[in-house]
Amino acid sequence: AQSVTQPDIHITVSEGASLELRCNYSYGATPYLFWYVQSPGQGLQLLLKYFSGDTLVQGIKGFEAEFKRSQSSFNLRKPSVHWSDAAEYFCALDRGSTLGRLYFGRGTQLTVWP
Protein backbone atom coordinates (compact mmCIF):
# COMPACT_ATOMS: atom_id res chain seq x y z
CA ALA A 1 0.00 0.00 0.00
CA GLN A 2 1.07 3.57 -0.55
CA SER A 3 0.98 6.37 1.96
CA VAL A 4 2.33 9.82 2.68
CA THR A 5 3.36 11.06 6.10
CA GLN A 6 3.87 14.65 7.07
CA PRO A 7 5.26 14.40 10.60
CA ASP A 8 4.77 18.04 11.53
CA ILE A 9 1.19 19.17 11.97
CA HIS A 10 2.13 22.76 12.72
CA ILE A 11 5.35 24.75 12.21
CA THR A 12 6.04 28.31 13.26
CA VAL A 13 8.91 30.34 11.81
CA SER A 14 9.92 33.97 11.85
CA GLU A 15 9.76 35.99 8.68
CA GLY A 16 13.08 35.78 6.89
CA ALA A 17 14.03 32.47 8.48
CA SER A 18 14.60 29.34 6.48
CA LEU A 19 11.96 26.65 6.22
CA GLU A 20 11.91 22.90 5.76
CA LEU A 21 8.70 20.89 5.69
CA ARG A 22 9.07 17.14 5.91
CA CYS A 23 7.38 14.55 3.75
CA ASN A 24 7.95 10.80 3.86
CA TYR A 25 6.31 8.29 1.58
CA SER A 26 5.76 4.58 1.43
CA TYR A 27 5.53 2.96 -1.99
CA GLY A 28 7.08 -0.06 -3.63
CA ALA A 29 8.39 1.80 -6.65
CA THR A 30 9.55 5.29 -7.49
CA PRO A 31 6.54 7.58 -7.21
CA TYR A 32 5.70 10.91 -8.67
CA LEU A 33 5.65 13.48 -5.87
CA PHE A 34 3.99 16.84 -5.50
CA TRP A 35 3.73 19.71 -3.06
CA TYR A 36 0.55 21.78 -2.98
CA VAL A 37 -0.29 24.84 -0.89
CA GLN A 38 -3.72 25.77 0.40
CA SER A 39 -4.71 29.15 1.78
CA PRO A 40 -7.70 29.30 4.15
CA GLY A 41 -10.94 28.44 2.39
CA GLN A 42 -9.21 27.97 -0.94
CA GLY A 43 -8.32 25.12 -3.24
CA LEU A 44 -4.87 23.65 -3.74
CA GLN A 45 -2.17 25.40 -5.73
CA LEU A 46 0.66 23.35 -7.20
CA LEU A 47 4.07 24.42 -5.87
CA LEU A 48 6.30 21.85 -7.54
CA LYS A 49 6.51 18.30 -8.79
CA TYR A 50 9.00 15.48 -9.19
CA PHE A 51 8.69 12.89 -11.93
CA SER A 52 12.23 11.73 -12.61
CA GLY A 53 15.73 12.98 -13.29
CA ASP A 54 17.26 15.74 -11.20
CA THR A 55 16.34 15.07 -7.60
CA LEU A 56 16.31 18.78 -6.69
CA VAL A 57 13.27 20.45 -8.18
CA GLN A 58 12.43 24.12 -8.23
CA GLY A 59 8.95 25.46 -7.87
CA ILE A 60 7.04 28.68 -7.68
CA LYS A 61 7.38 31.33 -4.97
CA GLY A 62 11.02 30.40 -4.31
CA PHE A 63 10.31 26.87 -3.05
CA GLU A 64 12.39 23.82 -3.82
CA ALA A 65 12.23 20.17 -2.84
CA GLU A 66 14.68 17.31 -2.87
CA PHE A 67 13.78 13.70 -3.61
CA LYS A 68 15.84 11.26 -1.57
CA ARG A 69 15.09 7.69 -2.53
CA SER A 70 17.20 6.21 0.27
CA GLN A 71 15.18 8.09 2.86
CA SER A 72 11.82 7.89 1.06
CA SER A 73 11.55 11.62 1.53
CA PHE A 74 10.59 14.68 -0.47
CA ASN A 75 11.16 17.65 1.83
CA LEU A 76 10.12 21.15 0.88
CA ARG A 77 12.48 24.05 1.53
CA LYS A 78 12.61 27.80 1.24
CA PRO A 79 15.65 29.88 2.23
CA SER A 80 13.74 32.93 3.46
CA VAL A 81 10.08 32.81 4.43
CA HIS A 82 7.69 35.69 3.74
CA TRP A 83 4.56 36.42 5.77
CA SER A 84 2.47 35.56 2.71
CA ASP A 85 3.76 31.97 2.86
CA ALA A 86 1.55 31.27 5.86
CA ALA A 87 -0.77 28.50 4.67
CA GLU A 88 -1.24 24.75 4.77
CA TYR A 89 1.12 22.60 2.76
CA PHE A 90 0.33 19.15 1.42
CA CYS A 91 2.64 16.53 0.05
CA ALA A 92 1.07 14.10 -2.42
CA LEU A 93 2.06 10.88 -4.15
CA ASP A 94 1.09 9.51 -7.55
CA ARG A 95 1.89 5.88 -8.25
CA GLY A 96 3.07 6.84 -11.69
CA SER A 97 0.73 4.46 -13.46
CA THR A 98 -2.20 5.52 -15.62
CA LEU A 99 -4.33 5.45 -12.47
CA GLY A 100 -3.63 9.01 -11.46
CA ARG A 101 -5.36 9.42 -8.12
CA LEU A 102 -3.24 11.28 -5.60
CA TYR A 103 -2.52 10.16 -2.06
CA PHE A 104 -2.12 13.09 0.31
CA GLY A 105 -0.48 13.61 3.65
CA ARG A 106 -2.50 15.27 6.36
CA GLY A 107 -0.77 18.58 5.81
CA THR A 108 1.50 20.95 7.69
CA GLN A 109 0.14 24.28 8.85
CA LEU A 110 2.75 27.04 8.55
CA THR A 111 2.55 30.13 10.74
CA VAL A 112 4.92 33.02 10.04
CA TRP A 113 5.78 35.48 12.78
CA PRO A 114 6.53 39.07 11.70
Next chain:
Amino acid sequence: DTGVSQNPRHKITKRGQNVTFRCDPISEHNRLYWYRQTLGQGPEFLTYFQNEAQLEKSRLLSDRFSAERPKGSFSTLEIQRTEQGDSAMYLCASSLDRGYQETQYFGPGTRLLVL
Protein backbone atom coordinates in the same frame (compact mmCIF):
# COMPACT_ATOMS: atom_id res chain seq x y z
CA ASP B 1 -6.10 29.78 -19.65
CA THR B 2 -8.92 29.65 -17.16
CA GLY B 3 -8.44 27.31 -14.29
CA VAL B 4 -10.77 24.75 -12.76
CA SER B 5 -13.98 26.32 -11.53
CA GLN B 6 -16.47 24.99 -9.01
CA ASN B 7 -19.96 26.09 -8.10
CA PRO B 8 -21.29 26.88 -5.65
CA ARG B 9 -18.38 27.89 -3.45
CA HIS B 10 -20.42 27.42 -0.31
CA LYS B 11 -23.53 25.41 0.44
CA ILE B 12 -25.50 25.14 3.66
CA THR B 13 -28.21 22.54 3.77
CA LYS B 14 -30.34 20.68 6.24
CA ARG B 15 -29.84 17.03 6.98
CA GLY B 16 -31.78 14.86 4.59
CA GLN B 17 -31.72 17.30 1.68
CA ASN B 18 -30.05 16.61 -1.65
CA VAL B 19 -27.23 18.79 -2.94
CA THR B 20 -25.43 19.00 -6.27
CA PHE B 21 -22.06 20.51 -7.03
CA ARG B 22 -20.62 21.38 -10.41
CA CYS B 23 -17.04 21.34 -11.64
CA ASP B 24 -15.78 22.84 -14.90
CA PRO B 25 -12.28 21.56 -15.73
CA ILE B 26 -9.55 23.23 -17.73
CA SER B 27 -10.84 23.04 -21.28
CA GLU B 28 -8.41 20.58 -22.89
CA HIS B 29 -8.20 18.27 -19.88
CA ASN B 30 -9.65 14.81 -20.34
CA ARG B 31 -9.44 13.66 -16.73
CA LEU B 32 -11.53 14.97 -13.88
CA TYR B 33 -11.21 14.04 -10.22
CA TRP B 34 -13.30 14.56 -7.11
CA TYR B 35 -11.76 14.66 -3.63
CA ARG B 36 -13.17 15.32 -0.20
CA GLN B 37 -11.32 17.18 2.52
CA THR B 38 -12.40 17.29 6.13
CA LEU B 39 -11.02 19.67 8.72
CA GLY B 40 -7.41 19.02 9.58
CA GLN B 41 -6.97 16.33 6.95
CA GLY B 42 -5.56 16.07 3.48
CA PRO B 43 -7.83 15.53 0.50
CA GLU B 44 -9.16 12.00 0.01
CA PHE B 45 -9.94 10.60 -3.40
CA LEU B 46 -13.60 9.97 -4.26
CA THR B 47 -13.80 9.24 -7.96
CA TYR B 48 -12.43 10.15 -11.36
CA PHE B 49 -13.43 10.30 -15.00
CA GLN B 50 -11.54 9.80 -18.21
CA ASN B 51 -13.63 11.77 -20.68
CA GLU B 52 -17.19 10.68 -19.84
CA ALA B 53 -16.27 7.28 -18.37
CA GLN B 54 -16.13 6.93 -14.60
CA LEU B 55 -13.08 4.74 -14.12
CA GLU B 56 -12.64 4.44 -10.37
CA LYS B 57 -14.68 5.01 -7.25
CA SER B 58 -13.41 5.06 -3.71
CA ARG B 59 -15.08 3.11 -0.93
CA LEU B 60 -15.72 6.56 0.56
CA LEU B 61 -18.28 7.09 -2.19
CA SER B 62 -21.35 5.58 -0.59
CA ASP B 63 -24.52 4.86 -2.56
CA ARG B 64 -25.80 8.31 -1.55
CA PHE B 65 -23.13 9.87 -3.74
CA SER B 66 -23.28 9.94 -7.51
CA ALA B 67 -21.05 11.67 -10.00
CA GLU B 68 -21.50 12.25 -13.70
CA ARG B 69 -19.59 13.75 -16.56
CA PRO B 70 -22.14 13.41 -19.35
CA LYS B 71 -20.30 14.96 -22.27
CA GLY B 72 -16.76 14.64 -21.04
CA SER B 73 -16.64 18.30 -20.07
CA PHE B 74 -18.15 19.50 -16.79
CA SER B 75 -19.00 17.13 -13.95
CA THR B 76 -21.59 17.07 -11.22
CA LEU B 77 -21.39 15.46 -7.81
CA GLU B 78 -24.72 14.81 -6.10
CA ILE B 79 -25.20 13.83 -2.49
CA GLN B 80 -28.62 12.47 -1.61
CA ARG B 81 -30.10 12.50 1.89
CA THR B 82 -27.21 14.49 3.30
CA GLU B 83 -25.84 13.66 6.73
CA GLN B 84 -23.85 15.83 9.10
CA GLY B 85 -20.80 13.70 8.36
CA ASP B 86 -20.93 14.89 4.78
CA SER B 87 -19.83 18.35 5.90
CA ALA B 88 -16.51 18.91 4.17
CA MET B 89 -14.74 20.71 1.37
CA TYR B 90 -15.32 19.01 -1.98
CA LEU B 91 -12.45 19.57 -4.37
CA CYS B 92 -12.36 19.02 -8.08
CA ALA B 93 -9.18 18.60 -10.10
CA SER B 94 -8.47 18.11 -13.77
CA SER B 95 -5.53 16.87 -15.78
CA LEU B 96 -4.42 15.98 -19.27
CA ASP B 97 -3.70 12.29 -19.48
CA ARG B 98 -0.84 11.67 -21.88
CA GLY B 99 -0.02 8.30 -20.37
CA TYR B 100 2.77 9.64 -18.19
CA GLN B 101 3.69 12.47 -15.84
CA GLU B 102 0.19 13.60 -15.07
CA THR B 103 -0.34 16.82 -13.10
CA GLN B 104 -3.63 17.59 -11.42
CA TYR B 105 -4.85 21.17 -11.10
CA PHE B 106 -7.39 21.93 -8.43
CA GLY B 107 -10.38 24.20 -8.28
CA PRO B 108 -11.28 26.44 -5.33
CA GLY B 109 -13.59 23.83 -3.81
CA THR B 110 -17.17 23.76 -2.57
CA ARG B 111 -17.56 23.92 1.16
CA LEU B 112 -20.61 22.01 2.37
CA LEU B 113 -22.17 22.43 5.79
CA VAL B 114 -24.97 20.07 6.76
CA LEU B 115 -27.04 21.26 9.70
